[in-house]
Amino acid sequence: MNLINQHALVCGGSKGIGKAIAIGLAQLGASVTIAARNAELLENIIHTLPRISNEQKHQFLIIDFEQTEDVRKKIHLLTLSHPVDILINNTGGPASGLIQNAAIEEFTKAFSQHLICNHLISQICIPYMKERNHGRIINIISTSVKQPLDNLGVSNTVRAAVANWAKTLANEIGEYNITVNNVLPGATRTERLEALIQKESTAKNKSISDIESEMKKSIPLRRFAEPKEIANAVCFLASPLASYITGINLPVDGGRTKSL
């Protein structure tokens, strides 16, 4: 697997799964741009990203995926000087909660941050990918695409929309040798997972270790994923080894999803 001379844009690349993806792609030789809100964190990570060739130049973009007009302007500017070969659509997950209690604003916010942003960014990147007759779009979604998760009502709803958007796009742009795939992480050790467990522990008045044990029982591999394990799947899909794979949902969940 070799990604030298390729530019990867990793959205949400400053923490958790996105950060692990940025490291993985840089290890394969890609020049990586990480995008998120916290400037200090982004700057620190840029200096730690691996370099295996002198061609590699890593950079960061301060961006808020809730501000769609700003996203459009900043990604457009980035691609003028650094067209994107590998796009990783990823951002923070929607808040947890029962769907019956969800406010309308929660749906519109999540829809905008996930689906609209993915769409806007892809639309800006695709013309260059078409010119080069090569491109990779990989969306980090969730296993809830296949099986809704309890207490993640808004997330379950919006994830399904993102998955169908991606499949439709894969059908349209395959002829330009651009692949579009979805990676569906299971429970992965990141700040988001810690926050969800903490909330569950408070709501159920149970210890964090009890909540974790209950969650692990539902996973055939009996453990949470490390972010790097999700990143490994993404790196494979971004690489030439995955040249004939498009339009799929790939769960990386230790077997937790009950359906095929």
Ligand SMILES: NC(=O)c1ccc[n+]([C@@H]2O[C@H](COP(=O)([O-])OP(=O)(O)OC[C@H]3O[C@@H](n4cnc5c(N)ncnc54)[C@H](OP(=O)(O)O)[C@@H]3O)[C@@H](O)[C@H]2O)c1
């Ligand atoms: N961890 C899991 O167990 C798990 C399981 C299934 C699905 N997922 C999904 O996978 C995705 C990544 O999860 P994660 O666990 O890696 O999350 P995380 O640790 O919370 O990291 C989220 C990343 O996105 C950035 N981000 C969040 N909101 C943003 C915004 N409005 N604008 C720009 N950047 C933003 C964060 O940086 P800043 O805060 O600095 O902006 C950070 O870099 C999420 O959609 C999550 O729901 C995670």
